[in-house]
Amino acid sequence: MDVLPLPTGERPPGGRSDPDFAFASRGRVLKAYGVNERLDVALDDRSFADGRWEEALDRAFRRRKAQGVENPILVGTVPFDGRQHARLFIPDHCDYEDAGRMAADPDPVALKAIEETVGRNAFEAAVTQAIGLFRDTALKKVVLSRPLDVEAREAFAPGRLLRALLRQNPGAHVFAAPVAYGQTLVGASPELLIRKTGRTVVSNPLAGSAPRSPSAEVERQRTAALLASTKDRTEHRYVVDAVCAALAGHCSPLSVPDAPSVIRTPTMLHLSTELTGELVDPTVSSLRLAHALHPTPAICGTPTGLARDAIDRLEGYARNWYGGMVGWMDSRGNGEWALSIRCGLVQGRHLRLYAGAGVVADSDPAAEWEETAAKLTTMLNLFGVASAQPSNTDLPVELAS
Numbered sequence: 001m002d003v004l005p006l007p008t009g010e011r012p013p014g015g016r017s018d019p020d021f022a023f024a025s026r027g028r029v030l031k032a033y034g035v036n037e038r039l040d041v042a043l044d045d046r047s048f049a050d051g052r053w054e055e056a057l058d059r060a061f062r063r064r065k066a067q068g069v070e071n072p073i074l075v076g077t078v079p080f081d082g083r084q085h086a087r088l089f090i091p092d093h094c095d096y097e098d099a100g101r102m103a104a105d106p107d108p109v110a111l112k113a114i115e116e117t118v119g120r121n122a123f124e125a126a127v128t129q130a131i132g133l134f135r136d137t138a139l140k141k142v143v144l145s146r147p148l149d150v151e152a153r154e155a156f157a158p159g160r161l162l163r164a165l166l167r168q169n170p171g172a173h174v175f176a177a178p179v180a181y182g183q184t185l186v187g188a189s190p191e192l193l194i195r196k197t198g199r200t201v202v203s204n205p206l207a208g209s210a211p212r213s214p215s216a217e218v219e220r221q222r223t224a225a226l227l228a229s230t231k232d233r234t235e236h237r238y239v240v241d242a243v244c245a246a247l248a249g250h251c252s253p254l255s256v257p258d259a260p261s262v263i264r265t266p267t268m269l270h271l272s273t274e275l276t277g278e279l280v281d282p283t284v285s286s287l288r289l290a291h292a293l294h295p296t297p298a299i300c301g302t303p304t305g306l307a308r309d310a311i312d313r314l315e316g317y318a319r320n321w322y323g324g325m326v327g328w329m330d331s332r333g334n335g336e337w338a339l340s341i342r343c344g345l346v347q348g349r350h351l352r353l354y355a356g357a358g359v360v361a362d363s364d365p366a367a368e369w370e371e372t373a374a375k376l377t378t379m380l381n382l383f384g385v386a387s388a389q390p391s392n393t394d395l396p397v398e399l400a401s
């Protein structure tokens with residue numbers, strides 16, 4: 001569905017006041033309107049190595065400043081695979097809104113079907129194959145994901161999904177970003193890849209997960225179990241080590257807590273480590289740092305190259321924007337980039353959701369499937385169908401209308 005044009009007659013609905021791009025952080029939503037200049041480019045090693053992309057961006061920022069904008073910004077999304085083009089643009093106009101004021105209850109949406117394009121059997125077989133790779137190769141961790149296709153009777157309104165995500169996930173980096181004509185990536189990411197404010201950078205990798213529970217007692221047990229779990233600690237350690245290694249050359253000092261803590265999203269518990277550093281060279285941009293980090297083992301694996309190959313061979317679908325990053329950067333290089341997870345791609349009546357789970361040597365395929373199901377509830381909660389998981393077959397599930 002990712003490359004299809006909108007069917008004739010279907011246009012994304014939404015009021016004129018809906019921003020073209022929105023990104024929430026710490027209680028405020030950055031809203032961007034219109035495209036002043038587009039900077040679609042593949043953000044791979046080559047783009048950063050020869051400095052040409054950053055020069056082009058600098059020229060674009062200077063043109064904008066010449067039009068009277070004191071500190072212009074770039075917004076957009078970068079796909080999982082850096083060889084594919086990012087969707088980045090300098091907007092015509094930006095403002096901020098209080099996230100709480102922008103939040104709204106979800107609209108009732110008449111769903112037609114939920115289809116497990118990659119079903120439980122296929123996913124668990126992929127996890128089993130990955131476990132085999134840990135025995136036979138130097139691969140230590142790989143994040144395997146799956147899509148879930150939701151079809152509604154009428155076109156989804158990305159702006160309304162955004163407002164509902166803000167209501168349901170007040171602490172998340174809630175976002176809505178245009179990725180192609182008629183296609184919008186919407187989500188509520190709990191994971192900050194990088195924030196740069198002047199000299200200071202913060203990265204908050206997550207890995208190691210359990211679902212929330214309505215019972216406080218069960219949740220206490222799950223939190224304690226997560227902190228004590230060797231499997232989850234190992235999964236988490238790979239990410240923290242990789243983030244440390246990527247930031248170490250840029251930061252002095254770099255402060256890394258000795259042990260992870262547990263953070264709560266409305267649907268999940270995660271092991272979390274917040275790293276903070278002071279940049280040796282404060283002119284290094286947030287996007288260059290994000291590129292140095294991406295893809296972390298929170299979304300790809302360890303070692304990166306082998307994990308990428310395993311994802312290509314085992315997942316059986318194209319991630320495209322899922323597992324990339326979304327955010328903004330100003331002309332001084334300050335900015336924030338969140339992992340594009342807990343998200344979905346909206347196109348007309350179609351919404352493709354995504355969720356993945358980190359697989360390590362002592363993973364259990366059934367538990368990894370359950371983990372992806374739990375992560376999908378962040379988006380499925382928009383429709384009140386969190387418990388209506390499709391059956392264990394690969395067949396589409398028709399929902400009562």
Ligand SMILES: C=C(O[C@@H]1C=C(C(=O)O)C=C[C@H]1O)C(=O)O
Binds near residue numbers: 143145208341354375
């Ligand atoms: C891959 C996802 O989440 C990532 C994987 C996690 C894990 O394996 O425990 C936890 C948080 C995220 O870093 C996702 O939500 O799709």
